[in-house]
Amino acid sequence: MVTIYDVAQACGCSSATVSKALNNYPDVSAKTREKILKKAKELGFVPNLQARALSTNKTWNIGVLFEDKSHSGLTHYFFSQVLQGVKEQAEEMGYDITFISKNLGGVEMSYLEHCNRRKIDGVVIACIEFDEPMVQELMDSDIPVVAIDYYSEHISAIMSDNFRGVYELTKYLISLGHKDINYVFGHEVYVTEERIRGFKKALEEEGIPFSDDMLIKSKYSEKQPNIDATKVILGRDKLPSAILYPDDYSAIWGINTLRAHGLRVPEDISVAGFDGVEIGELVSPRLTTIKQNTSRMGKQASLKCIQMIESKSDDFTRITVGVELIPGKSTMAKK
């Protein structure tokens, strides 16, 4: 293992000078710097980030905290895309990523403790129960935190334009002649509130009266709750002509349930999802949905987190990322 001392020796200078040359300090003559860089390369010198971190107190590591209820973990379709964005942006800026967990090696520890052990510079939080005390503890700590899909006065956050998403989707359905629209919605968090607000707003603008039974409570990305919600609708006297589901997977489970009851989609009933994941393109009929710009969300989260780290500013920002209507074949004009 080659250290700066080896390089220093080879150059006939001190380790301090080598360190400076390697880190582009201005107070090194061009000549010395060049020599040092050359020798360092020659000797195959690789800086030891652990050692550097110890003296600078900066690890160039950002933590990612993600815990989902459905235990799909990293395979979670939404999260994996966001993560990819976080990673790309972090990499570009010279940061590595560390997953934050409780319970490392059989030792229970809080998320904050994990961060402190590793001396993580900042954290991106997503898809979690934000109310959990351990998460709050982390958000209240000195570590820069960026949340995804969470609303709070004290935290920087990145979100999709959920309001506009459902608003546009609903408008689209109405433009197809649908008036009797049901919205099967996910569990009650800020994101969901925004979506419901979008739903109501669209109805209102089009002069369609809203009533509570247009909303059916369900959950995100879980099979059974969406099947059940669909059955609730099927059990009613009068069927809606269109149904919005909390997400694309839910929409597909919904479609399968509707079909099992002898209904055709979209001929008998139109269906739309939310998220715009690949699977929506593969099923038939191709799903009408709202595409979230997940990659952008991840990148923005990463960027914001790093900015907070580097400027050491405590200011928090809320960034809304645009969404896109993807008209598919699971919806059609009402006859």
Added chain:
Amino acid sequence: MVTIYDVAQACGCSSATVSKALNNYPDVSAKTREKILKKAKELGFVPNLQARALSTNKTWNIGVLFEDKSHSGLTHYFFSQVLQGVKEQAEEMGYDITFISKNLGGVEMSYLEHCNRRKIDGVVIACIEFDEPMVQELMDSDIPVVAIDYYSEHISAIMSDNFRGVYELTKYLISLGHKDINYVFGHEVYVTEERIRGFKKALEEEGIPFSDDMLIKSKYSEKQPNIDATKVILGRDKLPSAILYPDDYSAIWGINTLRAHGLRVPEDISVAGFDGVEIGELVSPRLTTIKQNTSRMGKQASLKCIQMIESKSDDFTRITVGVELIPGKSTMAKK
């Protein structure tokens, strides 16, 4: 920030004793240990892993190297599942995960250099062009490496039982009365060879003569090559009664292509995939496929890697993980 010195002072002992107590060394009296543990907790002491790493030369970090050609990155359906397994197992054993990349912060560096900078203890490699010089360099280094889906004399590896997978799938089709079976296969790596071997073996055992035109070259998880391969089949004088695709996504693209040409699946032609990802269950007809135990693969890779780290043994092992036939509705008995 509380250090062992603070704890030592509070306990009226030396930092060395604190360190020993904290690390469960035997040569500390039960009484002192207890006192130290209590004080440490009281003061909110959290060990600094950077510092520890510097003196022990062990980071408790394992690297994950993954680079896919299709740029789906972490969202890659197969990889994300494997990664989840790697992560779970690593966590359980007290290790964190770091993604290895070239090009950190605009600085080009080899994978090996990235590992060396971070002083990664070991690496799991998956879904990569194993022939690339930079990957070879890493595999030839002193760092413990475990590969997934790669065959080499000098490297520990985890693989699915690819041979058996296609073997059983083919047997299953034959048992349904199919004799005219085509195999659209992915790009030519060891995994693919094994699968083709399984295909041939099954035919042979059932006395069905093999001919080269039963094999159609395509690619894994890429849309166009599989559409093209399907068109090649469709262009022939005589259609097969069943087609095997390289993976589930490819199978779905295949089905869509067949349908676009007026064929019904499975009535006119049976189709099977490989991988057993969730999407196969969601499309209709539900896909007949081989389920790879991805989670297990990840866990095994992680485990093996950690074992290599901890025993410092250079021995390499090859572990084959079993697969499972999932009969779906995309295949049916030949009429």
Added chain:
DNA sequence: CTGAAAGCGCTAACAG
């Protein structure tokens, strides 16, 4: 412009 020296927090002989 260059270097000596202290220190980041922890571990690991080695003495006592």
Added chain:
DNA sequence: CTGTTAGCGCTTTCAG
């Protein structure tokens, strides 16, 4: 059983 001491590799004053 406990403490002293010397690093691990790098950065950072502060002199020169």
